[in-house]
Amino acid sequence: MTGWTDEVEAAVEAVRADVARLHAELVRYGLVVWTAGNVSGRVPGADLFVIKPSGVSYDDLTPESMIVCDLDGHAVPGTPGSERSPSSDTAAHAYVYREMPEVGGVVHTHSTYAVGWAARNEEIPCVVTAMADEFGGPVPIGPFAIIGDDSIGRGIVETLRGHRSRAVLMANHGPFTIGVTAKDAVKAAVMVEDVARTVEIARQGGPLVPIPQDAIDKLYDRYQNVYGQASDDRR
Amino acid sequence: MTGWTDEVEAAVEAVRADVARLHAELVRYGLVVWTAGNVSGRVPGADLFVIKPSGVSYDDLTPESMIVCDLDGHAVPGTPGSERSPSSDTAAHAYVYREMPEVGGVVHTHSTYAVGWAARNEEIPCVVTAMADEFGGPVPIGPFAIIGDDSIGRGIVETLRGHRSRAVLMANHGPFTIGVTAKDAVKAAVMVEDVARTVEIARQGGPLVPIPQDAIDKLYDRYQNVYGQASDDRR
Amino acid sequence: MTGWTDEVEAAVEAVRADVARLHAELVRYGLVVWTAGNVSGRVPGADLFVIKPSGVSYDDLTPESMIVCDLDGHAVPGTPGSERSPSSDTAAHAYVYREMPEVGGVVHTHSTYAVGWAARNEEIPCVVTAMADEFGGPVPIGPFAIIGDDSIGRGIVETLRGHRSRAVLMANHGPFTIGVTAKDAVKAAVMVEDVARTVEIARQGGPLVPIPQDAIDKLYDRYQNVYGQASDDRR
């Protein structure tokens, strides 16, 4: 029906399971309430990605209810889930997959502290080593853009292309994160809220001490190359 | 005994189950402690609504322990649960159902951040897109009114009638939310605490950047008409 | 061995079970970490109370591990648990039971926000209706007193005797609450942290609006006499 090869069929099934399961991490880490956040994952070897249906409770997500989209963000007709609407943020995810072939996963949440910085249109300064490790410097602010066309996707790509950070705080909106896999993008979503919260709370108590740029550079370089196990999916 | 038709009997049973279950969402999202919050739901096709008994633990709520009330807020004699006192906020819920026929559910909590704005008698400014989506602008403050007569109900109705927001922060008291169904009102209770927390934390860190009014209007319009699945119970 | 009547034996067993179980509420509401909080309950009809053993994890509490003490705070020899040390706060609980015969339960925690007010030696002002309901006005500060003699117990009694509030914030230390039963004292511990958190967060965002004294009086009177079910153990 879809004309997919067996390899693509198998890859789609694997990404469906992965993306469905990863939404539970958004819940576990308190990044989402009700239905306000979404994960997508690119299907390796195909111009496809898998994303959450719109407005569906995290309790009700199954691999079959995930929606397979082409890179224009349209559900592939005849596939399970395609009778429902995909996430209202699908156009932004699709734009990122079209423009950044190295990206394998995209996550969007309205996590509290990250949205706080976004509401002030203020980047998160790099004052803790965990942030240097994970984001290599400040987490940037993206432009104010509203849903309905490509402007959110464009804002994400323009901000993150060539940037060390794989998280952007879209102004007055919230964080979008990217990764080499969907899991890596979820990790970035977890870590951006963690640093947003830590730095917010730290600064409310008094002046922050900056980290020297050369220390930030060393930490970022080391973390990207040494941390974790050899089999990890980090860049 | 109650003289209800089979249709009304069936509708009452359905609303009892729904309202009992929805209280668990207040607990899940941390909106209530001990017994301090309540959900009610209108019975479609009858001048009745179903509400929580007063001062009973959320662990002990069952469909049968819910109380069926008429629109004056009196328990219907001879129905299960009618031997107990309904929520001490029943008069306020009843007033809303009498005056706003479009309302199918009402929720009241003392959720932390929403009460914080209420303790300052300060509306929540609309500085994040999720708030424009959900409430179409600021969340308003209602009058100071104390329990014991219709003044809380009147304050809710006077504030929310004709307003985009389906949440009101009653001064020095806390949030009341309305919805087309009980679930929709619970969603509003979850979202009002989420935006109350986010905007509070954002502002403690520095000046907020407002969202232009025309962007708020577009976001609200889109969310009311496009978001979610066609079968959803949103307005 | 203890020479207790069957009635006292039965009452001791009931209070052991109740006190063991109620510690789980301290955990559920996030009032304690590690082993830093304790509940006790008076044995009706006897000069005895039941309290937690010192430094034992909440996971490991059973009715049998609770310790039965006389009103001087000494474990009753030969009873289950008496081979262990009772809570290091036992002397303070005992003092309250000796001096306030109307008290049936005592709770002590180091809950975050309540300790925050205590570290500033500042009473919590009554600016939300839930606080007027529950505490009838501000939650008072008790004297600075350190563990080792009767000074903590004396500070609790001198502050709470004749006061509407059944919670006191001991200076630089934390909240102690009393109730007509152990459950009622646990409720007060839950509610004092809830109002401590809400009022702290509210005030960090700007000036608070006070509630008029006559409204506080009406709310307190109503809540003590009308709220909940007729069978409840509230004063």
Next chain:
Amino acid sequence: MTGWTDEVEAAVEAVRADVARLHAELVRYGLVVWTAGNVSGRVPGADLFVIKPSGVSYDDLTPESMIVCDLDGHAVPGTPGSERSPSSDTAAHAYVYREMPEVGGVVHTHSTYAVGWAARNEEIPCVVTAMADEFGGPVPIGPFAIIGDDSIGRGIVETLRGHRSRAVLMANHGPFTIGVTAKDAVKAAVMVEDVARTVEIARQGGPLVPIPQDAIDKLYDRYQNVYGQASDDRR
């Protein structure tokens, strides 16, 4: 293969189980997100310690996946887990075990409020009795040091040697804690976040009242010698 005596084999197995299990306490108390924290425990009677593998989820930790290291921080070849990389903080743990023979456990986290004080390079003042009990005074700041050599370990030891506190906040990085056992170090990690949070929140609301030094001394002395059960592993 390892040439260990039966006693050492048994001790290694016990510490593996203990260290694996104790990581769950970091999760329970909200001290860690993703994989960002680690516990180690010294093997009694041997120049060995057991530590978490690098970048592995807390859900996936088992006794067998823990890594046994010598006091230079190298995995012992041929032991279960030795094919993986140990925690990227292993060199710091090893340094502490080499230099402080009285230490039986080390914990590192990025817990939010403790990192907040670290980002300001500010010690936590001793204004609550729980802190006097547990740490005997302020929790100190250690030097800024980045991963890759002995400088973190050296900073920990230079700060904590001869100090009452068994927690140090490494500047712009986060807390390291030590204990007579791994469990004792975990307790210190839990308590340092608890006091970091409480004192931060207290101070955001207004000026703190100090505790007199002689009261701090008495509290610390009493807690080290009287609190808990005789069988406890506290110093």
